[in-house]
Amino acid sequence: MSGGVSIRSIAPETPLVDVMGGAARREVKVHEHGFLALVDVMPRLVPQGQTADSAIVQAARVSYGAGTKQVNEDRGLIRYLLRHRHTTPFEMVELKFHVAMPIFVARQWIRHRTANVNEYSARYSILPDRFYVPSLDAVRKQSGSNRQGGEELFKTDDAQEAKTAQQFLDYLKAVEEFYPRYLGLTEQGVSRELARIALPVNMYTEWYWKCDLHNTLRFLGLRIDSHAQAEIRDYATAMLALLREIVPITVEAWQDYELDSVRLSRLEVQALKDAISGQGTRLGTDNKREQAEWAEKARFLGLP
Numbered sequence: 351m352s353g354g355v356s357i358r359s360i361a362p363e364t365p366l367v368d369v370m371g372g373a374a375r376r377e378v379k380v381h382e383h384g385f386l387a388l389v390d391v392m393p394r395l396v397p398q399g400q401t402a403d404s405a406i407v408q409a410a411r412v413s414y415g416a417g418t419k420q421v422n423e424d425r426g427l428i429r430y431l432l433r434h435r436h437t438t439p440f441e442m443v444e445l446k447f448h449v450a451m452p453i454f455v456a457r458q459w460i461r462h463r464t465a466n467v468n469e470y471s472a473r474y475s476i477l478p479d480r481f482y483v484p485s486l487d488a489v490r491k492q493s494g495s496n497r498q499g500g501e502e503l504f505k506t507d508d509a510q511e512a513k514t515a516q517q518f519l520d521y522l523k524a525v526e527e528f529y530p531r532y533l534g535l536t537e538q539g540v541s542r543e544l545a546r547i548a549l550p551v552n553m554y555t556e557w558y559w560k561c562d563l564h565n566t567l568r569f570l571g572l573r574i575d576s577h578a579q580a581e582i583r584d585y586a587t588a589m590l591a592l593l594r595e596i597v598p599i600t601v602e603a604w605q606d607y608e609l610d611s612v613r614l615s616r617l618e619v620q621a622l623k624d625a626i627s628g629q630g631t632r633l634g635t636d637n638k639r640e641q642a643e644w645a646e647k648a649r650f651l652g653l654p
């Protein structure tokens with residue numbers, strides 16, 4: 351009895367196993383100083399022989415009740431839910447990550463508002479001297495077609511291009527040399543909250559990031575995409591690898607119905623129909639950006 355309330359403990363029908371195999375964390379190194387570590391999952395314990403996908407099925411069965419008999423094979427049910435954007439059962443799985451990433455990556459990441467975040471405080475503690483610096487052969491040029499992007503790399507076998515890439519790395523190095531001054535000023539009594547304000551955004555921060563599976567997949571869809579910045583894509587790729595072990599059925603369905611799928615507008619459907627009937631692939635608009643997007647999709651679909 352607890353406060354007059356009777357509590358019963360009910361043993362599981364099948365022995366339970368830890369979805370993380372008893373590990374304290376599963377960690378992927380990202381770049382030289384970063385990492386993404388899965389530190390906890392809900393459900394952590396699942397019936398032997400199952401994965402955390404089972405929590406999705408369990409929740410869905412509550413909403414469908416006896417009606418699930420038609421689609422009650424677990425994999426089929428999860429694939430059906432994902433295909434039809436029946437999202438709430440995917441919110442029953444929670445994932446907690448510990449992440450170390452450059453501040454410029456964190457600024458993009460924090461825009462995903464449905465997560466719970468607790469970040470390292472540079473008011474409280476000194477920021478360690480970790481800087482994100484790409485290698486000389488990974489310095490990207492400004493894209494000509496996408497104002498937000500950098501795609502093509504500076505060629506290290508071209509003297510002029512190699513010089514420019516090196517100048518970029520020298521500039522990062524020069525900024526790094528501010529760090530001892532930051533330390534020195536804090537030692538002289540300047541508050542940490544002020545001393546930090548001139549530090550660059552290629553320094554690392556850390557946080558715990560907890561999010562449900564539905565919104566984690568939404569994060570992945572946006573940040574693994576080729577339009578996202580390469581550095582955050584590296585973290586998203588690491589996250590997908592970790593998720594694949596925890597919810598393999600969901601990840602497979604998500605790749606089939608979201609990641610590797612193509613969304614077509616009404617005009618694009620018309621252009622596809624025209625292509626099939628041999629009338630070419632022209633899109634019915636003069637909008638250059640839409641035309642470029644359709645050209646990319648047409649290539650993906652293998653259209654001439």
Ligand SMILES: Cc1cc2nc3c(=O)[nH]c(=O)nc-3n(C[C@H](O)[C@H](O)[C@H](O)COP(=O)(O)OP(=O)(O)OC[C@H]3O[C@@H](n4cnc5c(N)ncnc54)[C@H](O)[C@@H]3O)c2cc1C
Nearest residue numbers: 458461462463464465498565568569572573575577578579
């Ligand atoms: C390639 C790329 C480029 C980008 N460029 C820019 C840029 O130049 N400038 C910029 O500012 N941002 C930029 N963003 C960020 C982008 O606009 C989104 O803020 C970010 O991707 C998070 O998406 P979200 O709002 O769907 O996610 P979440 O915040 O995780 O939200 C998930 C869902 O919950 C709903 N939701 C969450 N919180 C609220 C709320 N408070 N009220 C109502 N609905 C809510 C949203 O409608 C959304 O559907 C960029 C993102 C990407 C991927």
